[in-house]
Structures are given as C-alpha cells and as structure tokens.
Amino acid sequence: GIQVEQSPPDLILQEGANSTLRCNFSDSVNNLQWFHQNPWGQLINLFYIPSGTKQNGRLSATTVATERYSLLYISSSQTTDSGVYFCAVLYSGGGADGLTFGKGTHLIIQP
Amino acid sequence: DAGVIQSPRHEVTEMGQEVTLRCKPISGHDYLFWYRQTMMRGLELLIYFNNNVPIDDSGMPEDRFSAKMPNASFSTLKIQPSEPRDSAVYFCASSLISSRETQYFGPGTRLLVL
Numbered sequence: 001g002i003q004v005e006q007s008p009p010d011l012i013l014q015e016g017a018n019s020t021l022r023c024n025f026s027d028s029v030n031n032l033q034w035f036h037q038n039p040w041g042q043l044i045n046l047f048y049i050p051s052g053t054k055q056n057g058r059l060s061a062t063t064v065a066t067e068r069y070s071l072l073y074i075s076s077s078q079t080t081d082s083g084v085y086f087c088a089v090l091y092s093g094g095g096a097d098g099l100t101f102g103k104g105t106h107l108i109i110q111p
Numbered sequence: 112d113a114g115v116i117q118s119p120r121h122e123v124t125e126m127g128q129e130v131t132l133r134c135k136p137i138s139g140h141d142y143l144f145w146y147r148q149t150m151m152r153g154l155e156l157l158i159y160f161n162n163n164v165p166i167d168d169s170g171m172p173e174d175r176f177s178a179k180m181p182n183a184s185f186s187t188l189k190i191q192p193s194e195p196r197d198s199a200v201y202f203c204a205s206s207l208i209s210s211r212e213t214q215y216f217g218p219g220t221r222l223l224v225l
Contacts, residue, residue, distance in 0.1 A: 031214075035216070041219055043202065086154065096170070097159055099146075
C-alpha cells in the first residue's frame with residue numbers, strides 16, 4: 001500500500017515561532033488532507049489539498065503532487081496550536097477508499 | 112450542519128461484553144468510514160460504506176467486529192465479545208459524493224476494555 005512519512009516526529013517551539021511540517025508519500029494521490037488532533041483527541045480538518053497551495057489565517061499548505069510531498073506552514077505559533085498534526089492521503093490507483101495516515105508530528109508550543 | 116455525530120463519547124466495559132458504537136454522518140453524504148486509532152498502529156481504516164452498502168471490510172481485525180448501515184443516517188460498529196486489545200479511539204467519518212473529497216471526522220469514541 002501507499003506509504004506516508006511525516007517529519008519531524010516531534011517539534012518544540014516557543015510561542016511566536018514559525019514552523020514547517022512535511023509529508024512525503026510514495027505514490028500518486030487524489031486526496032490529501034491535513035488534520036490537527038487537539039489535546040482532547042478530536043481530529044480537526046485543516047486543509048483538503050491534493051495539489052496546489054491554500055491559506056487559512058496563520059496556516060498554509062502546499063502540495064507538489066508530481067514530487068509527492070506536502071508542506072504545512074504555521075506562522076506566529078500560539079499555545080493552542082499544540083497537538084499532533086496528521087497528513088492523510090488516498091491512493092489514486094484504486095483499492096480501498098479510506099485515507100492512509102502518517103504517524104504525525106507532535107508539536108508543542110511553549111509560552 | 113451538526114457535523115458527524117458519534118455516541119457514546121466514552122465507553123468502559125469489561126472483557127467479554129458486547130460493545131456498540133454509533134455514528135450519524137453528515138446529512139447527504141454518500142460515504143461513511145470507520146477508523147481506529149491505537150498507539151501501536153496509529154489511525155487505520157476498518158470499513159467503509161457507499162450508499163449504505165459495505166464496500167471494503169478488509170481492515171476489520173477479526174470476526175468479533177461487525178458494522179452495519181441500515182439507513183443513510185445511521186451506522187453501528189459492534190464488537191462481540193470485546194477484548195482488552197480492542198481499547199482504542201474509534202472514529203467515524205463521512206464524505207459527500209466520493210472518497211476523493213474531504214472526509215469529515217466525528218469526535219470519536221474512546222473505548223476502554225478492562
């Protein structure tokens with residue numbers, strides 16, 4: 001099946017810092033989503049971005065499908081940004097229609 | 112819309128008991144997915160439905176697990192009998208017309224089997 005690798009696995013930053021999270025995938029995809037899992041365990045949709053660039057406030061994401069990677073940018077980090085960030089993809093070559101998740105990046109923003 | 116609704120939010124049960132998890136997808140969504148999150152395996156797909164029909168249950172760990180979708184607004188995931196290794200967070204998700212579109216996740220059910 002398709003492989004999804006996220007880096008870094010852990011990231012500790014001070015409030016106000018910027019960060020870049022990376023997601024590499026091993027095959028072509030027709031769905032790519034970024035999620036934030038908050039301390040209460042809820043999976044919050046951040047972006048649906050199988051290709052191109054999107055921005056939402058302090059967050060933005062870019063997917064370069066031809067090179068099989070996606071980046072999530074967080075600017076001016078706040079403590080509420082803490083949590084685990086997941087990248088999830090859907091392989092475009094057929095098979096099961098469920099998302100394949102990476103292992104996540106655990107982000108801690110310190111005040 | 113209220114989003115994907117799951118119940119219960121927390122469940123504690125004893126080994127051997129039957130557990131039923133419930134999900135109400137977003138109205139009008141044709142696809143419904145059940146995922147499980149554990150420390151060891153991360154987030155993984157268990158089963159999904161298209162227009163109430165199960166399409167792929169290859170992710171269901173064993174025969175103790177079963178899922179149904181009797182109508183477009185309700186699905187259940189049942190574990191009988193439950194075992195401690197079933198302890199996990201179970202998420203339900205739905206998408207509008209195809210799995211290529213955004214999948215929206217419910218708040219999850221945190222299951223602990225003692």
